[in-house]
Amino acid sequence: MTTSAPASRDLYSRPAALFTDDGLDIRASSLGQCRRALWYTATEQPVTNPPDPGSMTLLEAGNALEPVVVRAMRRDGWSVSPADRDRPVSVTVVAAPGLTVTGHPDATGCPPPAGGTAAAVEQFLFGDDEPSAQTDDLVIEVKTRGPEAFKRWRTLGAERSHPESVAQAACYSLGLYGECRDVVIATLDTGSRSWDYEVIPADRAERAWRNASGRLETLVEHHALNGPDPEALPERDFAASDWQCQRCPFLNLCQPGGAGEAEDDAEPAEPVSDEQARAALREYEQAQARIKSLESDKRGSLQTLQHWLQGRGVEKARLDGSTKTRTVGIVQSRRYSVDHTRLNALLEPEQRAEVVTEQVSEYLRVS
Numbered sequence: 554m555t556t557s558a559p560a561s562r563d564l565y566s567r568p569a570a571l572f573t574d575d576g577l578d579i580r581a582s583s584l585g586q587c588r589r590a591l592w593y594t595a596t597e598q599p600v601t602n603p604p605d606p607g608s609m610t611l612l613e614a615g616n617a618l619e620p621v622v623v624r625a626m627r628r629d630g631w632s633v634s635p636a637d638r639d640r641p642v643s644v645t646v647v648a649a650p651g652l653t654v655t656g657h658p659d660a661t662g663c664p665p666p667a668g669g670t671a672a673a674v675e676q677f678l679f680g681d682d683e684p685s686a687q688t689d690d691l692v693i694e695v696k697t698r699g700p701e702a703f704k705r706w707r708t709l710g711a712e713r714s715h716p717e718s719v720a721q722a723a724c725y726s727l728g729l730y731g732e733c734r735d736v737v738i739a740t741l742d743t744g745s746r747s748w749d750y751e752v753i754p755a756d757r758a759e760r761a762w763r764n765a766s767g768r769l770e771t772l773v774e775h776h777a778l779n780g781p782d783p784e785a786l787p788e789r790d791f792a793a794s795d796w797q798c799q800r801c802p803f804l805n806l807c808q809p810g811g812a813g814e815a816e817d818d819a820e821p822a823e824p825v826s827d828e829q830a831r832a833a834l835r836e837y838e839q840a841q842a843r844i845k846s847l848e849s850d851k852r853g854s855l856q857t858l859q860h861w862l863q864g865r866g867v868e869k870a871r872l873d874g875s876t877k878t879r880t881v882g883i884v885q886s887r888r889y890s891v892d893h894t895r896l897n898a899l900l901e902p903e904q905r906a907e908v909v910t911e912q913v914s915e916y917l918r919v920s
């Protein structure tokens with residue numbers, strides 16, 4: 554059973570999880586949250602690690618930018634109906650016996666006629682001249698991401714980078730239309746202020762929904778076994794050093810002392826004094842200045858050599874250097890790029906995982 558109805562504005566700030574007469578209700582935007590954290594919320598445990606002012610500002614800025622994304626979509630020819638922020642439509646979907654998921658869709662709409670739905674993307678990819686038959690409204694889930702997360706989403710696709718957002722959109726589709734249609738994830742890069750979108754075909758959106766709701770069913774079983782007991786805690790889904798725990802409002806309750814764990818991991822073996830760090834920074838700055846000046850000299854010399862070659866009308870020539878004769882020549886370099894939007898439309902997430910792999914490296918940046 555699904556329902557959709559206008560709700561009051563404060564429902565935006567409803568808890569991530571609460572007990573109902575029938576079992577458990579989870580906020581749609583918390584579908585991917587740690588099950589123990591959801592249990593703490595449902596049993597009304599006190600928050601031990603409230604978000605700092607910086608995180609709150611980031612969150613509020615993200616929310617405030619959502620209408621900007623909708624306007625940008627309209628300028629690009631989308632037909633979009635955003636939620637009325639004062640009276641958002643509330644959607645409740647029964648995911649399993651004793652488990653409901655409730656949330657508020659950001660927007661619904663259709664892509665511009667020339668492309669957008671999975672069918673239209675396919676038409677574009679394979680050159681099918683038949684116009685897309687898709688005219689139904691789709692759920693549009695609007696997200697804002699920092700540059701790194703935006704790049705990750707674009708490269709890996711939403712099902713790999715943010716599967717909970719796909720499950721959330723699928724939930725709204727079920728609630729609004731009684732069926733899981735294609736869903737659209739529209740994302741704004743808060744760094745460059747550019748936006749992009751991804752259409753997830755209905756069968757894949759439904760799979761994301763089943764995965765997310767299936768994971769929560771264990772919480773319903775836990776409730777059936779223990780009742781709303783704040784002492785009977787479900788297993789932890791993450792470790793203290795994971796970002797989920799580091800941002801969790803119950804970190805100190807769940808893992809006392811965990812707040813410092815991530816920093817502890819990063820501690821160097823040999824202690825470095827502040828004075829040594831300042832000296833290293835000054836040396837770094839001096840080295841950077843020398844590199845910049847050398848790079849500028851190098852660019853000037855290369856430009857002179859290029860003009861010399863052009864003057865002779867050749868692409869390559871031999872020239873005596875200070876210790877040996879060198880070849881000076883124009884070299885062509887070719888770069889290849891991958892259109893991740895097309896790739897994501899073509900391949901299932903599992904196939905993409907074989908093609909687009911992810912490596913994480915760490916480096917120190919001084920800015």
Ligand code: SF4
Binds near residue numbers: 587588799
């Ligand atoms: S601290 Fe980590 S494991 Fe514990 S409730 Fe929070 S997210 Fe879950």
